[in-house]
Amino acid sequence: MRSPVLAVVAASLFAVGGCGIVSGDEADLQVYTGRHYDLEQAFTMFTDETGITVEFLSGSDAELRERITAEGENTPGDIYMTVDAGNLWKAAEDGLLATLDSAKLTDAVPEGLRDPDQRWYGLAMRARTVMYNPDEVSPSEFADEHTYADLADPKWQGRLCMRESTSPYTQSLVAAMIDEHGKERATEIVQGWVDNNVEIFSNDVQILENIDAGTCDVGITNHYYLARLLADNPDLSVTPFWANQDGRGTHVNISGAGVITNSDNKKQARQLIEWLATDGQNAFVDGNHEYPVNPDVEPEPIIADFGEFDFEPINAQAYGELNSTAIEVMNEVGYE
Ligand SMILES: [Fe+2]
Structure with a gap:
C-alpha cells in the first residue's frame, strides 16, 4: 500500500533531528510522532540520562498509521506518539501497538488516561x-x-x-x-x-x-x-x-504513546515511555505548557494560574x- 503521503513522511524524517537527536537510522529508538511541537528538550535530557538516542519521524496521524502498517515486520519504528486519544485508539484497534504491562506506568498514569488493555498511555493533557x-x-x-x-x-x-x-x-x-x-x-x-x-x-x-x-x-x-x-x-x-x-x-485530550507491535527494541521503548511519565514528566509537559498526567507532578506556573x-x-x-x-x-x- 504505497501512496504519495509516504514520501512526504519520509522527507520529513530528515527535516527533524539536530541538537543531540540523531538523524538517519543511527538512533537507538525511532519515535513516529504526530505531535507538532518542539520535542527536543525532554528527549535530549533522556539521552543524557540514559545514553539511549532518539530519532523522530513526524507526519499526520493517518500517514503515520498507514506507514506502520505498510512497513509491517520491517518497521524501524519503536514508538507511536500522538496528540489525540482517538488516534491512539485507532492505532490499537489496527493492531499497531503492543501490550505494555508496566507497574511504573499504571502508577504514574491515572486510569481513564490510559488504555484498559495497556496498549497506550496518556503522557500529557x-x-x-x-x-x-x-x-x-x-x-x-x-x-x-x-x-x-x-x-x-x-x-x-x-x-x-x-x-x-x-x-x-x-x-x-x-x-x-x-x-x-x-x-x-x-x-x-x-x-x-x-x-x-x-x-x-x-x-x-x-x-x-x-x-x-x-x-x-x-x-x-x-x-x-x-x-x-x-x-x-x-x-x-x-x-x-x-x-x-x-x-x-x-x-480535554491527551498526548500519548505506545510501543509499536513490530518494534525490535521494546525494552528501550518501554524505558522511554516510563521516563516520560515519571522522571521526565515535568520536562515533557512544561516544554509545551501541557498539564501533567502524573498526579505527583505540578503544572508549570502560567497554566497553574488558569486555576483548577x-x-x-x-x-x-x-x-x-x-x-x-x-x-x-x-x-x-x-x-x-
Ligand atoms: Fe497543538
Missing part, C-alpha cells in the same frame, strides 16, 4: 475550552452547564472565532458532543455556530490574536496556545473560561469511532 476578551465579555454571559453548546445561542451572533473542521481538535470536540448529546442535538449545535457567522481559522494562535485584538469576543482553543502567548506578553487580553463546569466538565477545573472523562473509543460522524455533522451544516 490539554484542555480545549472557551477563550474570551475580558474587555468585551463578562464571564457571567457563559452557560456553566453546556458552555460549548450555548455558543449556538443567537446572542453570540458575529462574535465567535473557531478552528476549521479538518483539525483533529475540532473533530474530537464535536465527537465528544455527539457522545454527550446524540447526533441530532450535536448537529443543531454546530448549525447554531454556523448561523452565528462563526469565523473559521486554521490555527489556534490566530484565534487568540483575534480575541486579543477585539475582532472576536469569544473562541475555542487549546489552553497551551494561550500559555505560550502569555509567556511573551502577560498583558494579552484573553482569559480562559472553564467550560461545562456544571456539566460533564471541560473537553473539572474535565470530561476521555472516551478514546468514542473519539475514534465518532470521528467520521463528527466530520459528517460539520459538512452537513456547512461548518468549514
Whole structure:
C-alpha cells in the first residue's frame, strides 16, 4: 500500500533531528510522532540520562498509521506518539501497538488516561475550552452547564472565532458532543455556530490574536496556545473560561504513546515511555505548557494560574469511532 503521503513522511524524517537527536537510522529508538511541537528538550535530557538516542519521524496521524502498517515486520519504528486519544485508539484497534504491562506506568498514569488493555498511555493533557476578551465579555454571559453548546445561542451572533473542521481538535470536540448529546442535538449545535457567522481559522494562535485584538469576543482553543502567548506578553487580553463546569466538565485530550507491535527494541521503548511519565514528566509537559498526567507532578506556573477545573472523562473509543460522524455533522451544516 504505497501512496504519495509516504514520501512526504519520509522527507520529513530528515527535516527533524539536530541538537543531540540523531538523524538517519543511527538512533537507538525511532519515535513516529504526530505531535507538532518542539520535542527536543525532554528527549535530549533522556539521552543524557540514559545514553539511549532518539530519532523522530513526524507526519499526520493517518500517514503515520498507514506507514506502520505498510512497513509491517520491517518497521524501524519503536514508538507511536500522538496528540489525540482517538488516534491512539485507532492505532490499537489496527493492531499497531503492543501490550505494555508496566507497574511504573499504571502508577504514574491515572486510569481513564490510559488504555484498559495497556496498549497506550496518556503522557500529557490539554484542555480545549472557551477563550474570551475580558474587555468585551463578562464571564457571567457563559452557560456553566453546556458552555460549548450555548455558543449556538443567537446572542453570540458575529462574535465567535473557531478552528476549521479538518483539525483533529475540532473533530474530537464535536465527537465528544455527539457522545454527550446524540447526533441530532450535536448537529443543531454546530448549525447554531454556523448561523452565528462563526469565523473559521486554521490555527489556534490566530484565534487568540483575534480575541486579543477585539475582532472576536469569544473562541475555542487549546489552553497551551494561550500559555505560550502569555509567556511573551502577560498583558494579552484573553482569559480562559472553564467550560461545562456544571456539566460533564471541560473537553480535554491527551498526548500519548505506545510501543509499536513490530518494534525490535521494546525494552528501550518501554524505558522511554516510563521516563516520560515519571522522571521526565515535568520536562515533557512544561516544554509545551501541557498539564501533567502524573498526579505527583505540578503544572508549570502560567497554566497553574488558569486555576483548577473539572474535565470530561476521555472516551478514546468514542473519539475514534465518532470521528467520521463528527466530520459528517460539520459538512452537513456547512461548518468549514
Ligand atoms: Fe497543538
